[in-house]
Amino acid sequence: MQIYLVGGAVRDALLDIAVYDRDWVVVGATPQQMLDGGYQQVGKDFPVFLHPDSKDEYALARTERKQGSGYHGFEVFAEPSVTLEDDLIRRDLTINAMAQAEDGTIIDPYGGQQDLQNRVLRHVSDAFSEDPLRVLRVARFAAKLAPFGFTLAQETKILMTQMVASGELAELTPERVWQEVVKVLNSVEPSRFFEVLDEVGATEVLFPELHALHGVEQPEKHHPEGDVWIHTMMVLQQATKLSDDLAVRFAALVHDLGKGITPPELWPKHHGHEAAGVPLVKALCQRYRVPKKIEQFACKVTEYHGVIHSGLKDGAPYLKPKTYHKVLQNCGAYKDAEAFTQVLIACKADARGRLGFEEVDYPQLEFWQAVQKVAAAVDNKAIIAQGFQGKEIAEQIEKTRINNISQFIQS
Numbered sequence: 576m577q578i579y580l581v582g583g584a585v586r587d588a589l590l591d592i593a594v595y596d597r598d599w600v601v602v603g604a605t606p607q608q609m610l611d612g613g614y615q616q617v618g619k620d621f622p623v624f625l626h627p628d629s630k631d632e633y634a635l636a637r638t639e640r641k642q643g644s645g646y647h648g649f650e651v652f653a654e655p656s657v658t659l660e661d662d663l664i665r666r667d668l669t670i671n672a673m674a675q676a677e678d679g680t681i682i683d684p685y686g687g688q689q690d691l692q693n694r695v696l697r698h699v700s701d702a703f704s705e706d707p708l709r710v711l712r713v714a715r716f717a718a719k720l721a722p723f724g725f726t727l728a729q730e731t732k733i734l735m736t737q738m739v740a741s742g743e744l745a746e747l748t749p750e751r752v753w754q755e756v757v758k759v760l761n762s763v764e765p766s767r768f769f770e771v772l773d774e775v776g777a778t779e780v781l782f783p784e785l786h787a788l789h790g791v792e793q794p795e796k797h798h799p800e801g802d803v804w805i806h807t808m809m810v811l812q813q814a815t816k817l818s819d820d821l822a823v824r825f826a827a828l829v830h831d832l833g834k835g836i837t838p839p840e841l842w843p844k845h846h847g848h849e850a851a852g853v854p855l856v857k858a859l860c861q862r863y864r865v866p867k868k869i870e871q872f873a874c875k876v877t878e879y880h881g882v883i884h885s886g887l888k889d890g891a892p893y894l895k896p897k898t899y900h901k902v903l904q905n906c907g908a909y910k911d912a913e914a915f916t917q918v919l920i921a922c923k924a925d926a927r928g929r930l931g932f933e934e935v936d937y938p939q940l941e942f943w944q945a946v947q948k949v950a951a952a953v954d955n956k957a958i959i960a961q962g963f964q965g966k967e968i969a970e971q972i973e974k975t976r977i978n979n980i981s982q983f984i985q986s
Contacts, residue, residue, distance in 0.1 A: 576604040578633070579659060579674040579682065586670050589681075589691055590723060599626075599633045600662055600674065603655045606635065621651040636662040639702075660684045664700050667709045668716065672699045690728075696720075697728035707743040710735050711755040714771035721764035727771060735775040744780050752781060753863040760824045765815060766808040769828075784855045785828070787835030792843040800930035803834045810928030817927075818920050822869045826876035826921045827928070829856045833877070852877045872914070875906050876921045883922045886946070887939050892984035896977045899946050899984070908947045909976075919943055949983045950976045 584597045601609070606622045614624035614633060622635040637653040638661050659674055659682060666672040669687040676682060685699050696713055703709055713735065717725060727735075738744070759768040769785065772778045779786040788803035800806055807828065814827035833852025834845045856877050860870035879902055885893055886902075902908075908915035923937040953975045955968070963971050 576608065577602045577659075577676075579676055581663070581674045582666070582671050585673045585675050585681070586687070586691065588675075589673075589688070590720075597629075597631050599631060600636050600659065601633050602636045602657070602659050602662075604635060605655060606653075609633070609635070622653050637665075638662070639665050665702055666699055667703060667706075667712055669697050669699050671716075694720075694723055694725045695728050696725050696731060698731045698734060701734075703731075704734055704738050707738060707746055708751060708755075710738055710744065710772070710775065710777055711747075711752065714768045714777070715755055715759045715762070717771045718759050718762045718764050718766075718768040721762075721767045727774070732775060735777075739776045739780060744777060747781075749863045753865060756825075756863070757821065760821055760828075761819075763815070764812065765824065765828075766811045769808065769811075782859070784832045784835060784859055788831065791834050791837065793834070793845070794843045798929055803831055806928055807831055809930070809933075810925050813927040813933070814921060814924035817924050818917070820917055820920075822872040823917050823921045823924070825865075825869055826873040826918075827924050829859060829873050830877050830880055830921065830925060832856055832859075849878050849881045872917070875918055879906055879918070880922045880925050883919065883939060883943060884926065887942050890938070892942075896981040896984065899980045900950060900973070900977045903947055903950055903976075909951055912944075912947055912951070915947060916940075916944060946980060946983060949979045952979060 579600050579602070580597060581600045582598050584594045587594050601624075606616065606624075609622070609624045610616065613627035615627070616622060616624050617632075621637050624633045624635075625631070626633055635653040636657040636659060637651050638657055639651050663672040663674060663682075663684060669685045669690045671687070672683075672685045673687040674682040681688065686697075690697050696716060698709075698713075713727070713731065717727065759765045762768070769778060769782070772781065773786070785804070785807070788807055791803040793801075793803060793806065798806055800809060807830075810827045810830065811824065814824045818824065829852070831848065831852065832855040833848035833850070836851060836855070837845045837848060853874050856873050857870065859865075860873065865873075882894070882898070882902055886899065887893060903915070906915050906918055919940045923940055926937050926939075927933050927935055953972055955972060958968055958971045958975070961971075
């Protein structure tokens, strides 16, 4: 029996990235030998075991044979005769197909170290094309490793494009796609994920609402960066800098979907794109079974980012007191001020996601927080003590909130 550290742990150590998860491959062992050694079997499709102490995953060296469509259609062989090289050749990228022996020696039969040095993402073998999920995984690795300047090998880009064209991405379950999106939104440069998918035609298949933003013109004065796709990628990057909240980053990604359905004859203006975008956000979220809380947050940002921007104009309050109240109410600011602040942060990312505006001040954030604070300062018990009952109580609370806002903006 021989045990090797494999995959991401080897790759990340060579890149000087902190290693948190370690996966191991065991060569020359049977499932019974692992069980006799105190390991706990957890894999159903192929033998994977948890170490009795560290709880790291130890998988028997295996080969796979494509039997059906999608990423589940594999027959797995895990026998003592399977070599380390047999196991590694079934992996996705050369930089993930390296192993480390117990004495520290790197086993690299497919050129992973060279590609690591050259900052290239290259598939190991033609077996790559048998699993459509790998299109998303490669795009995710491009996002994870973006600070190192990795690029896609031309032959891998061609293969991924062919995989997309074959229609196999349709085999991916909604939950699996969303899992990849969650992972990438938690990475350092999530926009790179969508850019790589776009390069191979996958954005049009998986996220047609985003693909529709290509070439959509915006007013050059406010958007010198170009079309809505470029703006969206810049907003996503700003959101990543401003917040580690998944909902904020996702909202940044989808906030301008409404611009994708503006008739071209109305370009570069997009009046009403905020409300128009809400059904598109809902459709995307329902398609990928996005958690309801994240969907609702994204819809709030989509619908209200325009009016939140205009809450201040040239440094002065610009809206009517009733409008401020409506935004606060519909964004749930009276119930959860902290969640409303997250909405404001997403709006700040939108303001900064433009060429030349990356460091622009966004006084709207502090202003709206102040408006929320004064509007929420209502003594409900005092209103009830005045004799109001039933529906009248809610009406009086609303009147008081609007009056508080009015006094605040006049001052």
